[in-house]
Amino acid sequence: MTGRDRVNPSAVRKASRIGKWDWEADVVVVGYGAAGACTAIEAAEAGTEVLLLERASGGGGTSANAGGVIYMGGGTPVQKACGFDDTPDEMYKFLMAAVGPDPDEAKIRIFCDASVAHYHWLVEHGVPFKMSFSPEPGMEALTDDCLNYTGGEDAYPFDRIAKPAPRGHKPQYPAAAGGFLMQKLVAAAERSGTRMECDTRCETLVVDDARQVVGVVAWQDKQERLVRARRGVILTAGGFTMNPTMVARHVPLIAQCSNKIGTDGDDGRAIRMAMGAGADVIHMDAAEVALPITPPRRLMRGILVNRVGQRFINEDTYFGRVGQEGLFRQGGHVYLIVDSAVYERNLAGMEASYVEESVAALEESMGLPPGSLQATMEHYNRFAAQGEDPLFHKMPTLLQPLTSAPYAAIDCRPDKVAWATFTLGGLHTQPTGEVLNPDGETIPGLYAAGRTTCGICSWGYVSGMSLGDGTFFGRKAGRSAARASKV
Amino acid sequence: MTGRDRVNPSAVRKASRIGKWDWEADVVVVGYGAAGACTAIEAAEAGTEVLLLERASGGGGTSANAGGVIYMGGGTPVQKACGFDDTPDEMYKFLMAAVGPDPDEAKIRIFCDASVAHYHWLVEHGVPFKMSFSPEPGMEALTDDCLNYTGGEDAYPFDRIAKPAPRGHKPQYPAAAGGFLMQKLVAAAERSGTRMECDTRCETLVVDDARQVVGVVAWQDKQERLVRARRGVILTAGGFTMNPTMVARHVPLIAQCSNKIGTDGDDGRAIRMAMGAGADVIHMDAAEVALPITPPRRLMRGILVNRVGQRFINEDTYFGRVGQEGLFRQGGHVYLIVDSAVYERNLAGMEASYVEESVAALEESMGLPPGSLQATMEHYNRFAAQGEDPLFHKMPTLLQPLTSAPYAAIDCRPDKVAWATFTLGGLHTQPTGEVLNPDGETIPGLYAAGRTTCGICSWGYVSGMSLGDGTFFGRKAGRSAARASKV
Numbered sequence: 001m002t003g004r005d006r007v008n009p010s011a012v013r014k015a016s017r018i019g020k021w022d023w024e025a026d027v028v029v030v031g032y033g034a035a036g037a038c039t040a041i042e043a044a045e046a047g048t049e050v051l052l053l054e055r056a057s058g059g060g061g062t063s064a065n066a067g068g069v070i071y072m073g074g075g076t077p078v079q080k081a082c083g084f085d086d087t088p089d090e091m092y093k094f095l096m097a098a099v100g101p102d103p104d105e106a107k108i109r110i111f112c113d114a115s116v117a118h119y120h121w122l123v124e125h126g127v128p129f130k131m132s133f134s135p136e137p138g139m140e141a142l143t144d145d146c147l148n149y150t151g152g153e154d155a156y157p158f159d160r161i162a163k164p165a166p167r168g169h170k171p172q173y174p175a176a177a178g179g180f181l182m183q184k185l186v187a188a189a190e191r192s193g194t195r196m197e198c199d200t201r202c203e204t205l206v207v208d209d210a211r212q213v214v215g216v217v218a219w220q221d222k223q224e225r226l227v228r229a230r231r232g233v234i235l236t237a238g239g240f241t242m243n244p245t246m247v248a249r250h251v252p253l254i255a256q257c258s259n260k261i262g263t264d265g266d267d268g269r270a271i272r273m274a275m276g277a278g279a280d281v282i283h284m285d286a287a288e289v290a291l292p293i294t295p296p297r298r299l300m301r302g303i304l305v306n307r308v309g310q311r312f313i314n315e316d317t318y319f320g321r322v323g324q325e326g327l328f329r330q331g332g333h334v335y336l337i338v339d340s341a342v343y344e345r346n347l348a349g350m351e352a353s354y355v356e357e358s359v360a361a362l363e364e365s366m367g368l369p370p371g372s373l374q375a376t377m378e379h380y381n382r383f384a385a386q387g388e389d390p391l392f393h394k395m396p397t398l399l400q401p402l403t404s405a406p407y408a409a410i411d412c413r414p415d416k417v418a419w420a421t422f423t424l425g426g427l428h429t430q431p432t433g434e435v436l437n438p439d440g441e442t443i444p445g446l447y448a449a450g451r452t453t454c455g456i457c458s459w460g461y462v463s464g465m466s467l468g469d470g471t472f473f474g475r476k477a478g479r480s481a482a483r484a485s486k487v
Numbered sequence: 488m489t490g491r492d493r494v495n496p497s498a499v500r501k502a503s504r505i506g507k508w509d510w511e512a513d514v515v516v517v518g519y520g521a522a523g524a525c526t527a528i529e530a531a532e533a534g535t536e537v538l539l540l541e542r543a544s545g546g547g548g549t550s551a552n553a554g555g556v557i558y559m560g561g562g563t564p565v566q567k568a569c570g571f572d573d574t575p576d577e578m579y580k581f582l583m584a585a586v587g588p589d590p591d592e593a594k595i596r597i598f599c600d601a602s603v604a605h606y607h608w609l610v611e612h613g614v615p616f617k618m619s620f621s622p623e624p625g626m627e628a629l630t631d632d633c634l635n636y637t638g639g640e641d642a643y644p645f646d647r648i649a650k651p652a653p654r655g656h657k658p659q660y661p662a663a664a665g666g667f668l669m670q671k672l673v674a675a676a677e678r679s680g681t682r683m684e685c686d687t688r689c690e691t692l693v694v695d696d697a698r699q700v701v702g703v704v705a706w707q708d709k710q711e712r713l714v715r716a717r718r719g720v721i722l723t724a725g726g727f728t729m730n731p732t733m734v735a736r737h738v739p740l741i742a743q744c745s746n747k748i749g750t751d752g753d754d755g756r757a758i759r760m761a762m763g764a765g766a767d768v769i770h771m772d773a774a775e776v777a778l779p780i781t782p783p784r785r786l787m788r789g790i791l792v793n794r795v796g797q798r799f800i801n802e803d804t805y806f807g808r809v810g811q812e813g814l815f816r817q818g819g820h821v822y823l824i825v826d827s828a829v830y831e832r833n834l835a836g837m838e839a840s841y842v843e844e845s846v847a848a849l850e851e852s853m854g855l856p857p858g859s860l861q862a863t864m865e866h867y868n869r870f871a872a873q874g875e876d877p878l879f880h881k882m883p884t885l886l887q888p889l890t891s892a893p894y895a896a897i898d899c900r901p902d903k904v905a906w907a908t909f910t911l912g913g914l915h916t917q918p919t920g921e922v923l924n925p926d927g928e929t930i931p932g933l934y935a936a937g938r939t940t941c942g943i944c945s946w947g948y949v950s951g952m953s954l955g956d957g958t959f960f961g962r963k964a965g966r967s968a969a970r971a972s973k974v
Contacts, residue, residue, distance in 0.1 A: 008926035010765060011698075102739035211498075245927065249769055249915070252589035272925040278497060278763060282736055285772040308878045310797050329816040369877035371866050379862050390856035391795045428736070438759040439495035440732065 006219060007203040009269045010276030013217050015208040021215065021228040025051035025195065027481045028216055028229035030202045030270060031237030033061025034467050035450030035474035037185035039234050039433075041125065042478030044192035048231060050478075052194050053218055055201040055237075055265055059186040060179070062238055062262045062422075062451070063467060067140035068177025069150055070122070071468030073167035074115045078147050081131035086165035088112040093162035098151055099460040107431045107456050111472055118472050119169070125188040127181060130172040136295045137166075138319045139463060144174040151462030152318035156393035168464040181467070200225065202270070205233060205277045205446070213277055213445035214487055232445045232481035234433065236474055239423040239451035240268030241287075250284035250425065253327055257289060257419035266422070270452045274427050277446060280438040283454045284425035288461040289323035291412055291419055292348040293336055301342045301398050303380055304412075307333035309363065309372030311380065314392035320461045323419055326412070332419075335366065336410040337373070339402040350417055352408035362407045377402060424461065427453045433477025447481050449474040493706060494690040496756045497763030500704050502695040508702065508715040512538035512682065514968045515703055515716035517689045517757060518724030520548025521954050522937030522961035524672035526721050526920075528612065529965030531679035535718060537965075539681050540705055542688040542724075542752055546673040547666070549725055549749050549909075549938070550954060554627035555664025556637055557609070558955030560654035561602045565633050568618035573652035575599040580649035585638055586947040594918045594943050598959055605959050606656070612675040614668060617659040623782045624653075625806045626950060631661040638949030639805035643880035655951040668954070687712070689757070692720060692764045692933070700764055700932035701974055719932045719968035721920065723961055726910040726938035727755030728774075737771035737912065740814055743901040744776060744908035753909070757939040761914050764933060767925040770941045771912035775948040776810035778899055778906055779835040780823055788829045788885050790867055791899075794820035796850065796859030798867065801879035807948045810906055813899070819906075822853065823897040824860070826889040837904055839895035849894045864889060911948065914940045920964025934968050936961040 027043040029036050032054035044050045054061075073079060074088035092112040096103045123129065134141035137149035150168030152158055173180040190196070199220060206215035206226070213233050218225040240246040241262035247255055254260075271281060293299060300315040304322065313325050315336075326334040338352075345351060356362040363373035381401035383390055389399055411417075427435050427448045434442040435453075449455075450470035457465050514530040516523050519541035531537045541548075560566060561575035579599040583590045610616065621628035624636035637655030639645055660667040677683070686707060693702035693713070700720050705712040727733040728749035734742055741747075758768060780786060787802040791809065800812050802823075813821040825839075832838060843849040850860035868888035870877055876886055898904075914922050914935045921929040922940075936942075937957035944952050 005926075008924075008928065010925045100739075102735060248589060252587075268925075275762075275767065275925045276765060280762065281768070283772070285770070371869065372878060375862050375866050379858050382858065391859060437495075438497045438755075438762045439492075441495060 007217065009204055009272035011204055012276040013204055013206045015206050015214050018206065018226050022225045023051060024228040024230065025049045026231040026486070027234060027478065028053065028227055029234045029236060030216060031061065031235065031265070031452070032059035032196070033236065033238065033450060033470070034063035034182065034185055035470035036236035037189045038471045038474035039236050039449055039478035040189050040194040041192045042475040043482040044194045046479055046482035048482040050194040051227065052189065052196050053200045053202050053216070053227070054196065054198045057198050059189065060182045061265060063470070064179045064182040065261070065263065066178035066467060067170065068173065068181045069140045069168040069170050069464035069467065070471065071150065071167050071462055071464035072115045072119045072169050073165055074112055076116055076119045076169065078129050078131055078169060079165060082133040082147055084165045085163065086167070088115065090163045090165065091115065091167065094151070094153055094158055095456065097158060097161045098462055099457045102458050104456060104458055110431050111456060111469065122471070126184040128172040129169055133166065137297060138294050140170045140176055142175060144172050146170050146172065150318065150464045152321055155317040155395060156314045202273065205273050207277055211278065211443070212487060213443060229445065230486040231484040232447050234477050234481055235270040235274055235427070235448040235452045236450045237270035237452050238262065238266040239426060240266060240271060241422040242266040243268045247423070251287050251423060254287045254289060254421040256332060256414040257327070257421035258414070259418040259420040261420055261422040266451070271426050274435055274446060274448065278437045278443055279435045279446065280428040281426060282428045283458050286424040286459045287421050288320055288424060289327045289419055289421045290320045291323040291326055291334060291417065292319060293322065293346060293350065293412065294319050295347050296344070298398070299342065299344060299346055301400050302336050302338035302402065305335050305337055305373060305376060306330040309368040309376050311376055311391060314389065314394045316394050316398050318463070320463060324461065327419065332414045334412040336412055337402065337407065338410070339404040339407050341404040342402065343408055348417070350410050353411035353416070354409040355406050357405050359407055362409055366409050423451070424457050425454050426451060429453045431473070431476060432480040433473055434480060445487065447477040449477045494704065496691055496759035499691055499763040500693045502693050502701050505693065505713055509712040510538060511715040511717065512536045513718040513973070514721060514965065515540065515714055516721045516723060517703060518548065518722065518752070518939070519546035520723065520725065520937060520957070521550035521669065521672055522957035523723035524676045525958045525961035526723055526936055526965035527676050527681040528679045529962040530969040531681045533966055533969035535969040537681040538714065539676065539683050540687045540689050540703070540714070541683065541685045544685050546676065547669045548752060550957070551666045551669040552750070553665030553954060554657065555660065555668045556627045556655040556657050556951035556954065557958065558637065558654050558949055558951030559602045559606050559656050560652055561599055563603055563606045563656065565616050565618055565656055566652060569620040569634055571652045572650065573654070575602065577650045577652065578602065578654065581638070581640055581645055582943065584645060584648045585949055586944045589945050591943060591945055597918050598943060598956060608962070609958070613671040615659045616656055620653065624784055625781050627657045627663055629662060631659045633657050633659065637805065637951045639808055642804040642882060643801045689760065692760050694764055698765065698930070699974060700930060716932065717973040718971040719934050721964050721968055722757040722761055722935040722939045723937045724757035724939050725749065725753040726913060727753060727758060728909040729753040730755045734910070738774050738910060741774045741776060741908040743819060744814070744906040745901070746905040746907040748907055748909040753938070758913050761922055761933060761935065765924045765930055766922045766933065767915040768913060769915045770945050773911040773946045774908050775807055775911060776814045776906055776908045777807045778810040778813050778821060778904065779806060780809065780833060780837065780899065781806050782834050783831070785885070786829065786831060786833055788887050789823050789825035789889065792822050792824055792860060792863060793817040796855040796863050798863055798878060801876065801881045803881050803885050805950070807950060811948065814906065819901045821899040823899055824889065824894065825897070826891040826894050828891040829889065830895055835904070837897050840898035840903065841896040842893050844892050846894055849896055853896050910938070911944050912941050913938060916940045918960070918963060919967040920960055921967060932971070932974065934964040936964045
């Protein structure tokens with residue numbers, strides 16, 4: 001992991017050893033994805049001198065490869081235009097239930113209360129949203145439509161916990177919109193007066209004798225650049241999805257997911273830099289895991305079963321919940337069972353692995369325990385015929401008995417289907433973006449946002465939350481650092 | 488969490504600020520449980536001057552409250568005397584399968600290869616073992632018998648992965664033997680010439696300008712004691728089970744387990760001390776969780792079901808596997824279903840919560856989905872009558888159809904039954920006991936063992952492994968520090 005590195009990130013540099021700084025700014029931002037851009041914009045608009053350092057040749061990062069969905073709600077103009085009532089409290093209730101088991105109440109509260117304001121801030125900074133709804137849930141529309149359900153808000157159990165509302169907002173662009181979003185945010189960052197240094201890899205933090213972070217050591221054009229941060233350093237440099245050593249150490253099960261979402265920059269370097277300065281990390285074992293069965297959602301008229309032929313979740317929920325449950329609780333043994341009335345190829349092109357004229361024969365070909373799938377299907381069909389799913393409460397519109405031979409199983413195991421994943425764990429931060437040490441104290445001069453931190457999703461995930469909490473708490477971090485005293 | 492502390496543990500002290508040391512030793516050991524005692528003995532027997540610091544008034548720690556089982560195998564004298572063939576390779580195969588998903592191969596290899604030697608070392612240091620087997624698996628015998636199955640070695644799937652052998656070794660004492668074991672280890676530590684300072688709380692580490700750990704700051708008699716460690720500091724001060732803030736931050740689900748196994752010392756202080764000196768932590772989300780249904784094992788002729796009436800595990804496995812599966816994967820919703828032929832009160836005194844004349848009535852009283860438990864029982868009974876369990880492969884001796892009314896359910900949810908738990912995550916160490924930083928480098932002068940570290944059980948747990956790897960790797964750490972150069 002570190003062999004190619006000139007300097008190990010956790011080896012902090014002492015300020016007392018630095019004679020002359022090469023560059024200086026009030027606020028130094030490390031990493032130029034969506035979180036970094038919003039951080040820089042806020043800090044610059046607060047009147048401070050901002051220097052943004054990016055190891056790639058331009059802004060973008062993993063954000064530019066994303067679908068572009070931003071999780072916002074509580075009554076945004078798009079929600080209202082599309083006829084959805086939402087309030088900060090309903091959004092709060094949903095997130096408290098969906099992202100735990102230990103949701104960060106303070107972060108969620110502020111995120112929900114200020115979500116409409118965040119929407120307007122994005123619009124003011126050049127990000128357009130169309131006043132339209134896309135009915136296919138789970139991921140961004142492939143049209144320029146904006147709003148959709150991206151967390152299972154309208155499915156069990158959340159439909160009983162909070163009033164359902166779609167909160168995934170995609171910028172107006174006729175495809176995956178991450179690149180488009182980043183174009184707009186980069187343009188706004190440039191307008192803000194932020195100074196950018198790209199092709200510049202940050203190597204380690206600089207701390208003074210009082211353990212305050214006062215700068216970074218960077219590497220550009222084969223030269224070390226000592227960068228002084230008068231007010232603070234903000235780390236917004238991604239997670240550790242692309243670092244196989246850290247993945248193996250902290251969240252080994254995702255190694256088998258072949259669709260790792262990230263760029264080379266997601267190597268955990270910023271997390272290790274901060275740990276060298278005393279930072280705590282939380283939920284390093286957590287990851288987003290998505291099993292791309294939907295769209296189309298109507299394929300969820302089939303049933304998902306595990307290695308012993310049991311159902312384990314309501315199939316109509318968010319595919320990220322299916323993925324987390326499937327990988328972490330069912331060991332990746334997931335099969336989608338359909339009959340000829342339900343079967344179709346999905347967007348990901350998944351095809352039937354087993355096709356048989358009877359459920360008994362299907363069970364046998366799949367190597368499931370005798371009688372297991374038959375018992376599951378018998379129970380499911382009996383109640384589905386009445387529009388009921390007493391086990392997992394799938395929505396009635398997707399309940400229909402599976403009785404049209406032939407029957408098929410789509411083998412969804414990670415060696416057959418490309419499950420998507422990225423890490424969720426990282427630095428422990430305050431809602432202000434201040435980074436905490438293991439004793440729960442802030443580390444002076446150090447801030448972070450985005451995937452470098454453990455954000456709102458302390459375990460459970462919702463699509464749109466990486467860009468959602470990255471942009472939101474990036475702004476918070478930028479403002480916090482801008483307000484800090486100069487050192 | 489830290490309000491009562493005079494010094495936050497992660498706030499390391501700089502050696503340059505220390506004028507005069509109060510105490511000195513070659514090796515300073517922090518914490519006097521089983522790991523600390525073995526660490527001190529090894530370091531002292533290697534000819535170095537050892538100082539052991541303990542915050543309580545004497546040696547013991549959580550080890551003294553334990554059952555006393557030590558996981559050892561590969562052909563110990565007790566195994567041989569009781570007629571069990573075992574080899575280091577079979578032990579290795581079992582542990583590689585049982586403690587993952589990401590077993591530490593290097594640690595497991597050395598632990599298995601040197602396990603018989605470790606047995607002899609314990610005997611030579613005064614720990615007696617009786618040459619006898621106790622047939623009731625899972626926890627220590629309540630007699631003075633020694634050997635039993637403590638990890639599900641003889642149950643599915645491990646019985647097919649490695650040749651089953653019992654490896655839990657309890658010292659010869661007619662009850663739980665943790666206190667007895669600690670008496671013997673304390674006596675051996677005293678004989679070794681180790682200097683002990685009890686009622687002495689270690690507050691933080693001392694590091695020099697090269698980031699080497701060179702001592703500790705301790706607190707005794709309301710005075711600060713600056714303790715120099717010429718060769719190294721070894722942290723053996725327990726986990727963080729008793730620190731509600733750290734539990735909430737890292738492994739929130741265990742908060743609902745009312746039987747938290749530990750002493751006040753298990754507050755994670757040593758982990759935070761080490762993090763202040765740059766240490767990495769791994770698997771902070773992992774915990775032993777035991778659901779004390781057995782003994783007696785014959786109660787496992789019943790079936791365990793989840794909130795939707797499905798079986799989820801072979802009931803004859805180790806109760807720590809049932810507990811981890813039950814809490815982390817089934818949300819704590821666990822019920823033991825029995826009929827009148829199987830029912831009896833278990834050792835923990837668990838009683839039937841629901842009793843009905845039919846399975847349908849039982850299902851309804853329990854509030855399970857209609858038809859769910861009935862389908863599960865029908866399938867189970869059909870195959871049990873043939874001596875088979877196609878779903879989970881429970882051993883034939885425990886398979887019998889549950890057909891004798893009345894039927895009963897023992898509600899095992901954590902608010903009804905005291906699940907036992909302790910944390911497994913902690914410092915990332917080498918097999919030598921050297922502590923690693925987030926870049927995978929050793930931190931000079933810093934060693935650790937026992938629950939302060941993430942030991943062999945990086946997720947899955949086996950009874951006897953806390954004392955097993957604590958004593959084993961405690962010895963390794965003691966030897967490593969004793970061999971280090973003086974600073």
